[in-house]
Amino acid sequence: MSRTEPRGTGFIPVSPPTLADVAERAGVSRQTVSNAVNNPDLLRPNTLERVREAIDEMGYSPNRAARNLRTRSSQLIGLRVLPAQEGTANAMMDRFVHTLVDTSAAAGYHVLLFAGDNDDPVGGYDHLLRATAVDAFVVTDTYLGNPQAAWLTEQRAPFVAFGRPWDQPHATHPWVDVDGAAGTRLATEHLLKKGHTRIAWIGWRKDSPIGEDRRAGWLGAMHDAGLATTGLASRVEDTVQSGGEAAAVLLDESAPTAFVCASDTLAMGVLHTLWLRQLAPGRDIAVVGFDDSQVAQVFPVGLTSVRQPLEDVAVEIVRALEALLSHLPAPAPGVLLTPTLAIRESS
Amino acid sequence: MSRTEPRGTGFIPVSPPTLADVAERAGVSRQTVSNAVNNPDLLRPNTLERVREAIDEMGYSPNRAARNLRTRSSQLIGLRVLPAQEGTANAMMDRFVHTLVDTSAAAGYHVLLFAGDNDDPVGGYDHLLRATAVDAFVVTDTYLGNPQAAWLTEQRAPFVAFGRPWDQPHATHPWVDVDGAAGTRLATEHLLKKGHTRIAWIGWRKDSPIGEDRRAGWLGAMHDAGLATTGLASRVEDTVQSGGEAAAVLLDESAPTAFVCASDTLAMGVLHTLWLRQLAPGRDIAVVGFDDSQVAQVFPVGLTSVRQPLEDVAVEIVRALEALLSHLPAPAPGVLLTPTLAIRESS
């Protein structure tokens, strides 16, 4: 049945065996081979064995395109990647993608990466969707609200978001997120236990719900400890430089002994300022970051950082995807996971 | 032709329009619509316009599975990702993947990620290959020779390697690589120009051809400058700790004024040792890393580092893939690109 044979030089690629090839070899029908692959229970044990031998001998794997066409599913999960951003320590995404690939492989899915840009939130999604090239999406870039979620919901496209629907509290799509407030509370309480009382916050601008969430954790822990926070908080851009400048101002005006930051990027800025002032992080001034990025891990003075349980996030996302795609009722609309604290020399 | 209609609550997903749907609407045959999409030149202008209107109105996109089945191609490029490795500064891969996705999108390809592990070099490849799930592979993890390359060649699987076939100098598969020796030569000459004469090398163990290549650049530049290198070289594991220890030994025994390292990870170790000894990087001792990882960029004292032209690598890889898949003769078996030097405060 295979169209081209490996004769002579063999420059022409040999087409892989098909279901029919295997069927002929095993002396059964196509459908029986198909069942051997997909519903082994339907076959009599000795028939199953015979078919399986033929499959192994011929090195048969079901043709993906044909199966996709017939079953109307691709076993692919779409993940949009934005153009590489230099300078920020968001290598967190790297860790997430790795674990997502591993986890979804176990569930029989592969991850399809496609390009997008910041200007067009929906770019790329619609095309793959209409072409039925992917079964579902994982939406990650939800830092400032997520227009994708609303659009995808409207299109009836299956997707799971990594990130809460901040701007649409009544959204019905499944999501998985990490409890940022719990993370910064963990960080703050760690510092409190170490004896710090003047703990400063360096976070993002007010229009970032994620930033406000993380800030709330610091604020709550401070209030619960009965400590004042006046003059101890700062809101800046998420860059190393901004973090450094904010730290300098805070040190001059409010004399904090510790910093909790909304990101490792900001924490790097703080460390930079400490370096310039010859202050030893950990001994003189404590610093805690957020994301446990590679930067935090290899930094000459290890940076204590809130670590997102990305492995668990991936597991929950794949779980939600499976429920979604098998049209089962989702066990829960959203899942909120608690981060941990990676303690290093800086605190 | 669409099987399910959006009536009532609309819980049932609407199947997207097919070629036949568009054909009926435009009053032409299926094949004509197909030609409008793939060979517009074959249609008369007004027919083309009519078909295009129908396509736009109905929001038609060719079904990927059907097209893949018929054309025996998936427009997918497979890229294996290994389980996330913590602690090392190899976020370089992140940058590469981003640019690969962007570049291959322009060529009409998507990137399929699949899981693999270090123990089985061929794991994952064979399955996707036999299932014709991808058109080609990009092989990246070629740090210690590349058994994948030999295996894929034997399987007649189209692939392009990021990395030279060190152990098979006569391999015929296309590859793209960065000239590591040129990079370290660049770094060394930069230091020489700054007046340094005792420039140390911290690299990897001898069994890494990449490491030996990078070492050769340093060695060549030193020899060309007529400088001695005795006692100035060290070979260690690629960890922060090893780099730090090697720096300490070299400082004690050979008093170098500058370090060239085979990786940013090792350079981090050097910076750590300088920190402990209260030596200011850049002022007291110069340090140059390799890879221009995020760590180098955000480090409180920016780390000068050899930067691989990953954007160009991606472009060349996609170019080679296109040649390969259209059965054109490859323009060149291999492409070697020259890195640049990102100069920061540490040198």
Add this chain to the structure above:
DNA sequence: TGATCGGATTGGAACGATCAAGGAGCCAGC
């Protein structure tokens, strides 16, 4: 013995696109 039953297996059709031929329709040329 013949009818019934249920599990195992089979052949035809369909998924939605492209490939390979095969018409219409038109114009020039003998």
Add this chain to the structure above:
DNA sequence: GCTGGCTCCTTGATCGTTCCAATCCGATCA
């Protein structure tokens, strides 16, 4: 008026799999 060639478009077959309904077969039961 017929032919040949050209452009533009259509029809039937096909890619390899799974769905569906039908069939086979041996065992059980009246």
